[in-house]
Amino acid sequence: MLEKIIGVSVTNVHFNTKNLEPGGLFIPIKGEQSDGHSYIEDAINNGAIATLWNSKIAIPSHLSDRIKFIEVEDTLKSFQTIANSYRKEVNPIVIGITGSNGKTTTKEILAAALSSNYQIHKNSGNYNNHLGVPLTLLTMPENTELCIVEMGMNHQGEISELTKIAEPDFAIITNIGESHIGHLGSRENIAKAKMEIIEGLTYKENILFDGDESLLSILNGYPIKDIHIKDLKQQENKITFNYLENNYVLPTFGLHNAKNSAFAIKLGEILSVDNEKIRQGLHKFRNANMRLEYKEKETNSFLLDCYNSSLTSLKSALNTFESIHTPKHKVAILGDIFELGNESISTHKEIGKITTMYSDFEFWFVGKGMSEAFAIAKDSNTAKYFNNTEALCDFVKKHSVSMQSKYFLLKASRGMSLEKVYENFN
CATH class of the missing domain: 3.40.1390.10 (MurE/MurF, N-terminal domain)
Structure with missing residues (x-):
């Protein structure tokens, strides 16, 4: 083709x-x-x-x-045009996904849930920008029946460009958070940028979105609401929940992933996929690296959630960490959140206030931004502060032998490379 x-x-x-x-x-x-x-x-x-x-x-x-x-005339524009033409030739059902948090996880959940019914192709890793989206389309096998395209952005107009390349049949907006607020200035502007995804839809009503987000209330489509998710529990390495009178199990951490799953379940229903096949598909789900990824070393447990961070996703990570029942001593290691612009100081101070609500575990703060959080939290928690990831790694190298039977949460923006902390444990 x-x-x-x-x-x-x-x-x-x-x-x-x-x-x-x-x-x-x-x-x-x-x-x-x-x-x-x-x-x-x-x-x-x-x-x-x-x-x-x-x-x-x-x-x-x-x-x-x-x-x-x-x-x-222009290799980039031609690349994108060729990708759009190829998308039309193969002609799969195309699902576009955007949102401040949970794009990649929702993509993987959706692929698992619908895998029994379709030959599925999706972005590799986080190839979700002006280069990654056309590459995703052009690497699609000719027998693809359903293509899932994650779309990311830093500025307004970028999702508009991507959705016109992919021309999705359905779109999902997972949520509106604070990611890239340093570039966009406000959550209202972030919402406007995310809603650009409908510009590529043939039918504007074919959109699934966070029904609990008032900034998305102007959309006509399929709102996914927390009120329809019941009996939500974190059980060891899986979450269980009821959505629209059906019970589901997702083998991962993160109570918020019930809502990410609800997008897949609802879309499966729209596409007339048998519910039992959706349930079986969800059992196949495996989370992407460093997104609430569970690991063990010696007697220590680790929950790596350091691919990216925002205030919203940090709150979700802490709630998940709190919900885990373990005899081990819990330590939440929180690194800087980037791309906050003028909101950086106030956001990191807010994190400090949030941590005072958790009395069951210790907090270690890492980075310049997190010094603001530490200043507030140091009197309320057993807290430590490190200037940067390297300083924390040095501390771990010196004391890892004595740090046993602990459960660590690692949460930070990608640029902090907080996974190095895990790597420095013996």
């Missing part, structure tokens, strides 16, 4: 030469730091047989017989 669009039969596509395989199509992208056109020889050496090429750049004469050059 791709040959029909670009005129060349290729077996794979990528904008990173390291990820190309023999028979591939190279997409050279001009970025802020480098220009992909400079890596054309690397692409050829890694097996590329064709490449998009900016028509304003001269084709290297010594390479003209080694690879097919497809000249275009």
